Amino acid sequence: MSAVSDFSDLIGRNLAEQPGYAALQSQLEAFYFLEADLLDNRRYRAWLELLADDLIYYMPMRANVPLAHDRSDEFTTVGEGIHWFENDKWTVIKRVEQIETGIHYAEEPLSRITHMISNVRIVDANPDLETAQQIAVTNRFLLYQNRIVDDTTTFVGRRHDRLRQNAGTGWQIHFREVIIEQGILQAKNITNFF
């Protein structure tokens, strides 16, 4: 699990000068912008197609800890204990089904949501950038959510993604870590997808 989730060794890498980076990066941006369009237009079923069947999609909780402490003190660790959520594909599908019931009152009426995606960086590609089948990507999101009248939340944070190229389906996300810049969550609910 940690091999998948641990981006700490990848964060400082710069692959931008390597052959194939620009083409792959623009392909990835197109993928993310499509994903945002699907979500913000509530095409949840189409969005599910972008997620691999072995998905791990989680959002760690964070704590204020001394500088010297390591990551596992500041962040909850995927695969262990409690996070804001740790979803597999089945659970994500359940969340979509819940919205579709029309009686999930925290999302009925539906929230109005926009995802802004930026800072897309490929930090790992296998076997290489030009023939990549597996990639690790970091990016930023700004998610604006408004519902009913003045119930407004802005989530700002980072995503650490792992995607793989599947024959027939193109890129699919099989790991997503959603990091928000809050310890005590300043939002009543997390009913949206990041």
Next chain:
Amino acid sequence: MEHSNLKTLVDADNGMISREIFTSPAIYKRELESLFTRTWLFVGHESLIPNPGDFYLSRMGEESVILCRDRTGEVHVFLNSCTHRGMKVCRYDKGNAKVFTCPYHAWSFALDGSLQGIPHFDDLYDGVLDPDDWSLLEVDRMAVYKGTIWASWDKDAPNFETYLGDAKLHLDMTLDCRDGRSGGSEVIGVHRWKFPANWKFAAENFLGDSYHNHSHGSVDAIGIGPSARSGVKGRRDDEMRAAQHIWISFPEGHGVHSAIEHPDAEFIDSYLDQPEIGAYFRNCYEERRRRLGDEAQLIPFTGTIFPNTSYHGRQPRGLCAWHPHSSGETEGWRFFLVDTDAPTAVKDFLRHYYMRYSGPAGMTEQDDMENWLYASAASKGTIAKRLKLNYQQSMGAAKLNDPLPGLVATQMSEHMARGYYTRWRDYLEGRDWNQLLGVGDPRFSDGEPVTKAGRA
């Protein structure tokens, strides 16, 4: 605020409560001064601070407190405010420390709260300041109960088990091992989030507001429980389907929803998604029956220990503290519990279920939060405030001490809320501890009155 005013705010005999108690900043201030300074409050769990030097920040009312374990292993709860000039001494949520050194002028406090270091003491303070007088402020009362840690700022508060009264039996079932051994739970994570609702909406929900089942229609329809992958609908396994549900109000203001199984009841197939998890819980169930005999017929569901600690006793299992921020804002802390010695596979199965059920991203509790938010917001208006909230459900239906101690209804009921707000009013009126424990409350000698308003 006059006593007579408080009386009209909470009219328990007629099942009507003013919306002001959920919206008024003046009443909120009174709660901080008269209620949160006196009741026992849940501050944490021993498993969060297992070793000497471990600390964990918590809250009591609006204020930050440091929960820590000193060198000798003793647990302390301190106000997190420097005795010098008020700086928040500890800004780390958790960790291990030898001393707490204040960031402002570097006074340092030992793990037992004593002031052990003052920079330039000899030059600046000698002969004037006695360090013994300037320890961190420690709570007046502290209790460790089956792993849970509770505290009160009132030196005259009754001991914790007296305060719990007969609700103890029900809280115990949350804290005890699934196989009936006493205690033995650990916290596997804590959700902390802030939401715009009055704290009492959350507390009263867990008193046993089973009537709000409707809110959870979406998860019940799709199925998210421990058997959902096997096609079972509902948000939990229906372990209580053959049991007699009971709703109990206690003199101290607590309220619970529990259930009594038939003496010959057997384990109801559950946790179907992983047969070995189901087998584990079947074994726990049967072991608990053997160990506790007839007492094992009682099984827990939800409850609120007055004023702001709630529990889920089974599916999912945990404790909540509803910390007030203002009349319209609450910080929810949810502590997720498992048996410490449960197999890893069981803990792993449970944590996934807990996360999809509970907290701000929990598919069930999102809908609760939506209710609490809009009930708070829609009660604020000038016209809205003219209306009373209705708490008349099952007025007079509860029986005294039958079949268990307390005022017990065998149908869905709001008498727990009527009792809760009656005690709440006593705190705001500054009553003595006898009254705060419900001594002399006629509901517990004569039963609850059936009034004209209730059955008109």
